[in-house]
Amino acid sequence: MADRFLVVKVGGSLLKSGFPPTLLKDLKSAALNHRLTLVHGGAALVTETAQKMGKEQKFIVSPDGMKSRYTDRETMEVYTMVMAGKINKQVVAFLQSGGVNAIGLSGADGQLLRASRKKKLIILDERGRKVAIEGGYTGKIEEVNPQPLRCLMDLGYMPVVAPIAVDDEFQLLNVDSDRAAAYIAKALKADCLILCTDVEGLILNGALVKRLKLEEARENLPKIGHGMRKKIYAAVEALEGGVREVVVTKGALETPLTSALNHEAGTLIVPQ
Amino acid sequence: MKVKCPECGAEFDAPDDVIVGEIVSCPDCGLELEVSSIQSGKVDVKIVRISGEDWGE
Numbered sequence: 001m002a003d004r005f006l007v008v009k010v011g012g013s014l015l016k017s018g019f020p021p022t023l024l025k026d027l028k029s030a031a032l033n034h035r036l037t038l039v040h041g042g043a044a045l046v047t048e049t050a051q052k053m054g055k056e057q058k059f060i061v062s063p064d065g066m067k068s069r070y071t072d073r074e075t076m077e078v079y080t081m082v083m084a085g086k087i088n089k090q091v092v093a094f095l096q097s098g099g100v101n102a103i104g105l106s107g108a109d110g111q112l113l114r115a116s117r118k119k120k121l122i123i124l125d126e127r128g129r130k131v132a133i134e135g136g137y138t139g140k141i142e143e144v145n146p147q148p149l150r151c152l153m154d155l156g157y158m159p160v161v162a163p164i165a166v167d168d169e170f171q172l173l174n175v176d177s178d179r180a181a182a183y184i185a186k187a188l189k190a191d192c193l194i195l196c197t198d199v200e201g202l203i204l205n206g207a208l209v210k211r212l213k214l215e216e217a218r219e220n221l222p223k224i225g226h227g228m229r230k231k232i233y234a235a236v237e238a239l240e241g242g243v244r245e246v247v248v249t250k251g252a253l254e255t256p257l258t259s260a261l262n263h264e265a266g267t268l269i270v271p272q
Numbered sequence: 273m274k275v276k277c278p279e280c281g282a283e284f285d286a287p288d289d290v291i292v293g294e295i296v297s298c299p300d301c302g303l304e305l306e307v308s309s310i311q312s313g314k315v316d317v318k319i320v321r322i323s324g325e326d327w328g329e
Contacts, residue, residue, distance in 0.1 A: 012329075041329060042329070043329040046329065060327070062327075066327075068327035068328065069327070069328065069329065070327075071327070071328055079329070083329070118327070120306075120320065121327060122295055122304075122320065125294075129294060129295075130294065130295035130304075131291070131293045131294050131295060132293050132294075132295060132306045132320060133293065136327075138327045138328040139328070163328075163329055173328070174327075174328030174329055175328050175329075176327075176328055176329060177329055
């Protein structure tokens with residue numbers, strides 16, 4: 001059995017029109033040499049489903065300009081339904097159809113992802129002034145229990161994790177999927193974390209950044225746009241936690257994972 | 273409206289249209305403070321403790 005751990009995060013943008021078939025094929029190749037855990041996103045489908053159900057989504061802006069969903073109780077219910085239900089099960093079914101023995105989990109299962117609920121958030125109000133509001137149902141991941149993942153991988157399953165955490169009071173919380181993948185990669189002491197998205201990698205000054213050291217990644221954070229910033233931030237956290245390398249890459253390539261592992265595509269981020 | 277910083281004791285003015293929940297910064301020590309109540313022109317504040325910047329998916 002392979003002794004190298006690989007964590008792959010598949011962004012919701014890649015799942016909108018179904019799981020990319022080339023990614024499925026490449027997952028099977030990568031799984032020959034790695035014990036592989038998959039984490040998925042799916043924020044856009046949560047928004048779409050909530051709107052279909054008549055639950056308008058409220059978006060808030062942080063003082064640094066980051067726009068995020070405001071997760072109130074009803075939104076958390078829709079989020080759980082879509083993330084741990086529809087998306088997770090569709091990904092599992094698709095992987096199973098391709099011969100990958102996938103098994104779906106959320107961070108609540110086996111207390112895989114434990115988080116502390118954010119009591120307060122600071123947002124910019126309509127006057128452009130900072131205001132503290134109730135934190136809703138979002139959390140900061142504090143602890144990962146990698147045992148359920150290890151057990152499943154030992155038995156030949158590929159865990160597929162939805163970005164939901166549980167807090168001390170067993171409330172379900174919305175957590176960012178890039179950061180959830182980073183925390184899981186740290187806990188598994190993964191050799192590599194691959195963040196698959198809909199762009200080639202980190203673009204700075206109009207060009208793809210092929211390689212970045214941890215220190216350079218930290219320094220460049222303020223210059224990076226919101227969506228990519230979360231990925232680079234997750235990469236920094238993963239590397240600080242002992243993951244050997246992180247690659248941010250396009251998931252719809254012919255061989256997205258093999259190319260990332262061979263440092264032939266995407267942005268490679270390394271400790272030194 | 274006057275605000276007293278609970279950290280360094282400095283007194284400073286909050287905007288006239290300040291609201292409960294708003295964040296004001298102490299000009300002396302730079303600490304960010306949340307307005308907890310406004311009564312008869314008196315603004316009470318408390319130190320804000322916020323963790324992290326991302327708010328989930």
